[in-house]
Amino acid sequence: MMPKQLITLTVNGQEREIAVEPHWTLLETVREALNLTGSKEGCGTGDCGACTMTVDGRIVTSCLMLAPQANGRQVTTIEGLQSNGSLDPVQQAFIDTGGLQCGYCIPGMIVAARNLIDTNPSPTLDQIREGLGGNLCRCTGYAKIYEAVELAAERIREGA
């Protein structure tokens, strides 16, 4: 085993000091060291998007980012989306439209969808299709995911 190094991550608003081996990915660190297992590894090569998190507000495939690269930065995972005991409007919309089946891609998909709406509050269908292009879903054919994002954006605009 390689010597560990100490890094500081702010994960879902909470500052955490973690000893990591230098080759650990951000995904592995969050799942194994912090026991936040919502983010998934579907491929380990940045192709599927199941591990999507935001780092300093930008989307990353956390299976490709080494933990030391995230040192000192703000990380948001699926566990950070609900607040005050209620679901994020994006989470609720995925339930309401049937935008989820097996669920494995969903944590990454929802983090990506929330980020999309944060940067573009009124995305068109084409913008949604483009914006989620890095997140593979094998179950839904995406149709109900598009509906979920449209519904969530609408509810967020209306202040729901």
Added chain:
Amino acid sequence: MAQETRVRESTGADANGHTAVGRRVTRLDGAAKVTGKTVYADDMKMPGMLHASVLYAPHAHARIKSLDTTRARAVPGVFAVITAADLPDYNRNDSNRTGLIFPDKEVLFYGQPVAAVLSEDPHVAEAAVEMIEAAFERLPEVLDAVAAMEKDSPLVRDPLHDVDRSEERGHVSVETKETEQEGEPSNIASSAPFERGDVAAGFAEADIVIDRTWRSAMVHQSYIEPHSTIADYDISGELRVWTSTQAPFHIRNELAQAFGLPENRIRVTATEVGGGFGGKIYLTELMVAALAIAVQRPVKYIMSRKDDMLAATPAPFAHIELKTGMKRDGTLTALQARLIYDSGAFPGAPMLPGCMLIGGYYRCDNIDIKGYEVLTNKVSVGALRAPGAHNATFAIESNMDLMANELGLDPLEVRLKNAVAEGDPMPNGQIYPAIGLRECLEAIADSDVWRRRRDVEAMPNRGIGLAVGGWLGGLQPASAIVCLNPDGTINVTVGSADITGTNTSFQQITAEVLNLPLDMVNVETGDTKTAPYAGMSAGSKTVYTVGRAVKAAAEDLRQQMFELAMKRLEVEPEDMEVANCQVQVKGAPDRAMTFKRFGRLSTNFGAPFPVIVGRGTISARKSAPGFTAQAAEVEVDPETGDVTLHGYAIAQDAGFAINPLSVEGQMQGGASQGIGIALWEEMQYDEHGRLLNPNLLDYRLPTSRDLPPIETIIVEVPSEEGPYGARIVGEPSIVAGAATIGNAIDNATGARVDEVPITPERLIRSMDKL
């Protein structure tokens, strides 16, 4: 935009008299999944757990000369290195993929597991695998299934014996005379003939005969969660397995046979399945259980994406020769087919359902169909959503369009004219029950996509295509238990893995029978020690069979409450009903006992009633085949061969959609997989049988950029036995995509590509531009 998705809270009946079934209901597991709380096998840790990493064969066919693990064992942190020589005793059967953990003499495909390293640190295990010194002597690789059938072909492997086909039977029930490998050594694992009438006479009658060969690539299920398994064994003989599977009871039975353990000492928990599509039945569990038995510690094995692409059970390549004849009026006169399915190094290719479907969509007096399951030195295949069906359907539905085009007939009309209906024979002589193929064709005619046909055809490089698909479905007995809690709420326990939202459908069925609001009913999938038996969640049969058992169990519970209430309500059970969370006298709802009161009176100290537990068990002998018709609008770039999908529609017969929201989800998901097969997905091997694209970048799945919203039309032709008329739903949706897209491309370009996926290169070649 977003449709109404919540079931209304009141228990008042709708127009069909239903209160809970037939409504759009959100999933029971929705909140857990959107918050990341759902626990998949990879999210679990056991005390003392070791991680396994596997050495995969680097050749498609080779003799193992030596396997030296000395250096690997010496790596700090390695707990054990296990080869065939180190495995515990098990009932080995080299004829089945799942009967053989590690080979000791010969490897039969690139990626076959050869040995495993165990460590508390997965990185150490992975690194130590590289330190195993394995020497191989290469043997001739047999890679082409058609050439492998020749008498002088080298042999893929030693002869087969005692082939276990129980997994295949879980997907589809086909009665036929199948011949297993016999006589002279050969690479043909099995074959089956289906004959009716006189094809020579049929072709003589025809005004047009089309004779073509259609090929469809090996494709991967590509669930986003790779195979994931944990096993633990204690010295008293208890084996526990947590695994991402569609088939916990099947695994229990297989492990019991493999290790000579009684079935009551094996506890298989189907963890949440992160996508299965037929590919997660039984694969890694035997190896992981054997490793756990060998080291007496919990062992976890998570396939990397590469492992999964190399060594899981993808869907087969097929080569299908199809000759069909049609009269000028559109009558199909003869159908002759030779279907060759590439099974890889072990038997298991879905040749039978392919044969049944190629001759199963249209009435035809003269058929001659021969199916072959052929071995090659490639990874062995398994099920992918209606296994074998898309290959055969690509062939027949392409031929149908070619004949219609030649005769100047409308492709929809030709299909309607010949489509099978109740009472028509299948290729094996079985008679169709009530089915909805014609109704699906009529429905697709009304889709937005098909109705734009004339306008689209007037545009350059654009076209619209149509095809049908179907699946016969599996059958297996099922059971369920429904319990009344002290507070009047209901728990349902089933043994079926919930891969498509079936537990939500069971919630609806139970709420319907007991006339309760949905939130009074909860549903749990138990493990093989705590749940009543269920067949594998495959063959589209879970709602069709387990749903019937749930309905019977809820009815049993209701009847028990009626009988217990006789004394207090002073009427016979037939004069009682359930409504408003109570058992009440018909016409006198104030004479009633609430569910809560029943709950207390059957559970409290000194309570007068016995505990109220409903039991439902069923056998299933009548299939309820499901059909679909699909339409696509495509645009082809004539310079590059790129295909853009502008619209896609699917009509499918669900019998009765217990939950239209999830039925639509199944239709859209399966259709998208069919589109992937049509345009992008292909496992590519080099000339030595090595997989070239074992990742999700080079193995190209449909993305949101590729797929427009898929239009759905639910057709309902009730089945005879399914709950409320429901029939099979999950699988038919994948079947028609390859042919639908191929027909649309022909409509756009006049070019016919005889192989899926229809890559830009293949399309440009068909357009004679290369």
